[in-house]
Structure formats: structure tokens, C-alpha cells
Amino acid sequence: MTESPKRTRRQDYAEATRQAIIDAARKLFAERGYFATKVDDIAAEARVAPATVYAVTGGKQSLLNILITAWTTDPIVEQTLSDVDTSTDPAAIIREVASASRTMREAYVDVIRVMLATAPHDQAVAQLEQAASAVYRAALVPIAERLAQLGGLQPGINAADAVDLLWFYFGYSSYFTLHDDNGWSYERAEHWLADQAIAALLTPSAQPRNKWCAGAG
Numbered sequence: 018m019t020e021s022p023k024r025t026r027r028q029d030y031a032e033a034t035r036q037a038i039i040d041a042a043r044k045l046f047a048e049r050g051y052f053a054t055k056v057d058d059i060a061a062e063a064r065v066a067p068a069t070v071y072a073v074t075g076g077k078q079s080l081l082n083i084l085i086t087a088w089t090t091d092p093i094v095e096q097t098l099s100d101v102d103t104s105t106d107p108a109a110i111i112r113e114v115a116s117a118s119r120t121m122r123e124a125y126v127d128v129i130r131v132m133l134a135t136a137p138h139d140q141a142v143a144q145l146e147q148a149a150s151a152v153y154r155a156a157l158v159p160i161a162e163r164l165a166q167l168g169g170l171q172p173g174i175n176a177a178d179a180v181d182l183l184w185f186y187f188g189y190s191s192y193f194t195l196h197d198d199n200g201w202s203y204e205r206a207e208h209w210l211a212d213q214a215i216a217a218l219l220t221p222s223a224q225p226r227n228k229w230c231a232g233a234g
Contacts, residue, residue, distance in 0.1 A: 035073050037063040042080040047127035051081065051135040051142070078141050085132055085145055088125040089152045093117050101160050107169030107223040108215050114160055115211035118187040119203050126192075133189060157183045169223040179218055186214040 041062035045054040056076060060067040074080050097117040104110050122129070136146035161179035164170050170179055185191070187210065195206040215224055 031073075034063075034065060034069065038065065038070055038074050039080060039083055042074075042077070043084055043127065046081065046084075046131045051077065051131055051139070078145075081131065081135075081142060082145055084128045085149050088121065088128050089149050091121060091124070093120055094156055098156065098159055101163050104163070105167060107164050107167050107219050108225050110160065110164060110167075110169075111214050111218065112211045114157075114183065114187055115207050115214070118210075119192070119207040122192045122196075123203055129189065153188070154180065154184055157187075164218065167223075169219050171218060171220050174218060182218055183214065186210045186217075 038059060041059045042054070045058055045062055049058075054077065056070050057067050059077075059080070060070050063070070065073075070076065070080075074083065094117070097113055100113055101110050104113070132142065132146050132149065136143040157180045158176070161176040161183060164179055165176045170176075174182070191210055192203070192206055195201045195209065196203055201209075
């Protein structure tokens with residue numbers, strides 16, 4: 018078996034530099050906003066020259082794209098879809114989706130905020146937002162199809178409708194309303210959203226008897 022080539026010190030330094038620039042951009046975007054953050058600010062935060070930011074990452078738009086891509090391709094997405102594919106319990110599937118959406122929201126809320134706040138005012142970022150949303154919604158398709166395959170969806174709700182409803186409960190706005198506006202804990206929001214999605218999408222026979230109490234958390 019051929020051994021993988023060892024990383025050189027130069028490669029390690031290059032990767033550390035790239036990560037420092039990405040981390041600096043993420044921090045400043047969250048603190049100041051996309052438009053108020055300049056490449057010179059990112060360079061100073063990362064302790065590199067501005068030219069290095071452009072050479073390594075391509076500038077602000079590219080940096081935001083890197084951050085959005087990290088969010089939309091997080092390994093939890095693939096793991097959740099794999100778990101859904103083997104599950105035979107429609108309610109458990111929705112709870113799995115609720116858990117994953119909460120984890121993703123907690124991990125990337127700053128990136129999501131910057132993207133959504135900037136998109137209406139910048140065409141290039143708007144395209145990034147559209148692409149990210151398309152990826153997000155596309156991940157809900159096999160979930161909805163699995164619920165339909167298991168016969169768990171209520172009469173009159175097809176897989177396409179289920180995607181729309183899953184987006185309603187686990188898209189962008191739900192956690193902003195429950196956690197940010199109402200002050201709910203992420204745990205409380207996750208379980209309440211799961212209960213509501215189960216009630217809205219699933220047949221009575223597929224719904225669990227005992228539900229999590231939304232008053233907790």
C-alpha cells in the first residue's frame with residue numbers, strides 16, 4: 018500500500034494562514050457586517066498583508082462564499098440524510114431533522130445572518146444566498162420522499178408539499194423568531210418545532226403519543 022505523502026512545513030504554514038484569514042473574516046463580518054469590513058481589516062486581524070488575503074482567498078466575496086460553503090457542506094448534512102435513509106419511524110425522522118437544523122443553526126448562525134443581511138443589497142451575495150438556499154432545500158427532498166415512502170404523510174400532502182412544510186419549520190425564520198425574538202433556548206425551539214412539524218405532516222398513526230413539553234427549556 019502506498020503511503021500518503023507527508024505534509025511539508027510550507028504546506029502547514031499555508032493552510033494555517035488560509036484558516037487565519039477565514040477566521041478573521043468570519044469574526045469581523047459578524048461584528049461589523051459585510052460592507053463595513055474591509056480587506057485591510059481582515060488582513061490586520063489575521064496578521065497578514067492585504068495582498069495575501071487576495072492571493073490566498075480572493076477577497077471578501079470569496080471569503081463569504083467559503084464560509085457559506087462550510088455551512089452547507091457540514092458533515093452533519095450527509096450524516097442526517099444517511100440516518101433518515103435507514104429510519105423506519107417518520108416521527109423520529111422529523112426529530113432527526115430538527116436536531117440537525119438546531120446544531121447547524123448554533124454553529125453557523127453568524128454566517129447565516131451575514132448572508133441574509135447582505136443579500137438584498139449586493140447582487141453577488143444574493144446569488145450566493147440563492148445557491149445556498151437551493152442546497153438547503155434540496156437536502157429536504159430525500160427526507161420528504163422518505164416520509165412519503167413510509168406512508169407517514171397526511172392525506173393531501175405529497176412529497177413536494179412536505180418539502181415546503183419542512184422548510185417552513187426548519188428553514189431560516191423559525192429559529193430567528195423563537196430564539197432571537199422570543200428568547201427561547203435552542204433546545205426548547207428544537208423540540209417545539211419538531212412537535213409542530215410532526216403534527217402538520219404526519220398521519221395520526223405515525224405521531225408519537227408523548228410529545229416534548231414546549232414549556233421546558
